[in-house]
Amino acid sequence: MRPNLGLLALTATLALSVLCVTETPNVAAQKGNVVRAREASDRPTQRPLVGGRNGGASAGHPLTTAAAFEILLKGGNAFDAGVAAMLVGGVVEQDLYSLGGEGLVLVYPRSERKVTSVVGQGWAPKGATIDWYTARHKDLDGEGLDPAVIPGAIHAALTVLEKWGTMSFEQVSARAIEYARDGFPLRPRTAASIEGNLDFFKKWPGNQRYWLKPDGSMYKPGETIKLPTLAHTLTLMVEAEHAAAPRGRAAGVVAARDRFYKGDIAREMVAFLKQHQAPFELDDFAEFFAKIEEPATTNYRGY
Numbered sequence: 001m002r003p004n005l006g007l008l009a010l011t012a013t014l015a016l017s018v019l020c021v022t023e024t025p026n027v028a029a030q031k032g033n034v035v036r037a038r039e040a041s042d043r044p045t046q047r048p049l050v051g052g053r054n055g056g057a058s059a060g061h062p063l064t065t066a067a068a069f070e071i072l073l074k075g076g077n078a079f080d081a082g083v084a085a086m087l088v089g090g091v092v093e094q095d096l097y098s099l100g101g102e103g104l105v106l107v108y109p110r111s112e113r114k115v116t117s118v119v120g121q122g123w124a125p126k127g128a129t130i131d132w133y134t135a136r137h138k139d140l141d142g143e144g145l146d147p148a149v150i151p152g153a154i155h156a157a158l159t160v161l162e163k164w165g166t167m168s169f170e171q172v173s174a175r176a177i178e179y180a181r182d183g184f185p186l187r188p189r190t191a192a193s194i195e196g197n198l199d200f201f202k203k204w205p206g207n208q209r210y211w212l213k214p215d216g217s218m219y220k221p222g223e224t225i226k227l228p229t230l231a232h233t234l235t236l237m238v239e240a241e242h243a244a245a246p247r248g249r250a251a252g253v254v255a256a257r258d259r260f261y262k263g264d265i266a267r268e269m270v271a272f273l274k275q276h277q278a279p280f281e282l283d284d285f286a287e288f289f290a291k292i293e294e295p296a297t298t299n300y301r302g303y
Helices: 027-031 062-073 078-092 130-135 153-164 169-182 188-196 198-203 205-211 228-247 249-262 264-275 282-286
Strands: 005-011 015-021 035-038 049-052 055-059 103-109 116-120 291-293
Touching (some): 049 055, 062 169, 078 169, 153 249, 169 228, 169 249, 228 249, 249 264, 249 282, 264 282
Antiparallel strands (some): 005 015, 005 103, 015 055, 103 116
């Protein structure tokens, strides 16, 4: 039985950490409701220090944190919970992070006794040469597709799930699919970000289908917003996992990942990119992988 012990931290624009220290897969479900809280200092505070006996999760959005806790309570380990949070964050925290972006993950499996980095940082397409950019007067510091790279967050998340997780992609993506399909309450920070990017939406009308109402007005904080095409993308990945299920859990996770980077999802992304004169080919997606490497370290005052 794989030890249900470990630590995952995601360092991108999404801030997330998950710690799991349960002895067996069902201990979190048995004891997960045991929480203690005390003041972080002698001064009164609205945010007391919160701790747990068996695990913990911290993220930038309540739904992201809740997704991680839910997986822990169902017997998942820290890596299962972290991937679930990455997926939910990519739905509800898109002012900071999206599943079309990047994800830099640090993992510490207790059995390995070392920190490992999973680098889901996008590569530029092979066709994006200096000559290509200068000939077309493209702006690498601009917005839109000019500085675009291969989306690395999905590969990083599913690499973590494949190598250190215990659950299926279907299990860890369930909440992300639900929130994308059925909607989630828009938080004030995201609403403000939408308002600040209205000019950008005018250049890319496709975004208006999701981030603005049909009449072009803005969603207010607390109103429900839906991302049905994102739910569809994740559901297609679950279907690929189902087809590969006879080969085992890890093979199913890889199949879900491959559909995104090598299958019909990738072909649709490349077709869109080509339509807008971006130098991407299917091989750019198919060859991409999240690097697994020793993280950079330094000493600071003896630490």
